[in-house]
Amino acid sequence: SAVISQKPSRDICQRGTSLTIQCQVDSQVTMMFWYRQQPGQSLTLIATANQGSEATYESGFVIDKFPISRPNLTFSTLTVSNMSPEDSSIYLCSVRGGAESNTQYFGPGTRLTVL
Amino acid sequence: SQQGEEDPQALSIQEGENATMNCSYKTSINNLQWYRQNSGRGLVHLILIRSNEREKHSGRLRVTLDTSKKSSSLLITASRAADTASYFCATDIGGGADGLTFGKGTHLIIQP
Numbered sequence: 363s364a365v366i367s368q369k370p371s372r373d374i375c376q377r378g379t380s381l382t383i384q385c386q387v388d389s390q391v392t393m394m395f396w397y398r399q400q401p402g403q404s405l406t407l408i409a410t411a412n413q414g415s416e417a418t419y420e421s422g423f424v425i426d427k428f429p430i431s432r433p434n435l436t437f438s439t440l441t442v443s444n445m446s447p448e449d450s451s452i453y454l455c456s457v458r459g460g461a462e463s464n465t466q467y468f469g470p471g472t473r474l475t476v477l
Numbered sequence: 478s479q480q481g482e483e484d485p486q487a488l489s490i491q492e493g494e495n496a497t498m499n500c501s502y503k504t505s506i507n508n509l510q511w512y513r514q515n516s517g518r519g520l521v522h523l524i525l526i527r528s529n530e531r532e533k534h535s536g537r538l539r540v541t542l543d544t545s546k547k548s549s550s551l552l553i554t555a556s557r558a559a560d561t562a563s564y565f566c567a568t569d570i571g572g573g574a575d576g577l578t579f580g581k582g583t584h585l586i587i588q589p
Contacts, residue, residue: 395577420576456577464508464510464525466510466522468519
């Protein structure tokens, strides 16, 4: 299984600012995925990040609000821009891996609170 | 993407009893995966069942899949207090480039 770390683990931010979340994987992976989990809710896919190309965003998510970088096969960042309290969520990155390559493994998440 | 439905939304049972959670989904899938989440932390992968499989076991976990009904169930036998968590099903339509579509989750409480 893949080991995934995220930084920061949590943060409290002011409205209108931006936060960049880092995701590091212990092995090279083609695809990395970013999810959002709003309070008391399930997970929703934000975008898929493929190294060397533009991220693909799901309906309701746009690059200006959630820019993503994928500089190499083990690392990605997600920025939450111009934050509002509605952006308060847990943000999780995920990769496929393991003996069954369809298994998706998740990082520990970044808990973001916007005041 | 549309989320599936899980029921019950919350389940409280006594330690030692079995817990069953159900998941329904809407589209054809490549596989279905179950996850556990403790207190808003990261997700722990429990089991993956492929669309051509009907049942799968892992320790105290048993997962069934009925593709004709577009439904799956997760059974936890001989529950323990440490099983208290939220459980999510997630469907994968395949293709490698796709993320997962998650159900709404079941919050399971095991009473000691």
